[in-house]
Amino acid sequence: MRGMHGHRTMRGGYCCDMRGMLSFQVLWLLSRKPMHGDEIAEELAKRRGFKPKAGTIYPALKEMNERGLIEGRKKGKIIVYSLTPEGARGIRQAVIYFCHSFGDIFESAA
Numbered sequence: 001m002r003g004m005h006g007h008r009t010m011r012g013g014y015c016c017d018m019r020g021m022l023s024f025q026v027l028w029l030l031s032r033k034p035m036h037g038d039e040i041a042e043e044l045a046k047r048r049g050f051k052p053k054a055g056t057i058y059p060a061l062k063e064m065n066e067r068g069l070i071e072g073r074k075k076g077k078i079i080v081y082s083l084t085p086e087g088a089r090g091i092r093q094a095v096i097y098f099c100h101s102f103g104d105i106f107e108s109a110a
Contacts, residue, residue: 022060027083027091030070034082037061
């Protein structure tokens with residue numbers, strides 16, 4: 001039932017599991033530039049206050065790869081991940097969904 005908490009993409013799949021927001025954050029980071037897993041974890045640490053463990057990051061990357069949202073290219077010993085066109089569409093839709101769902105929280109805090 002994971003999909004019930006996500007946001008539908010154009011092909012009918014789900015882009016993000018909004019419960020934990022990990023996929024949303026990873027896709028957003030990769031929309032800025034391609035990164036390897038440890039870079040993603042470091043960027044998430046800056047935003048969350050703690051560095052996610054490899055056992056959290058890599059299964060999420062694998063799932064997003066299997067869903068066609070990201071792709072990994074091996075460069076030496078590391079894999080650099082980037083968005084696919086489906087992932088780029090998905091993150092744009094997820095940002096709109098996020099702003100629609102949570103925008104008033106930010107307005108009331110200002």
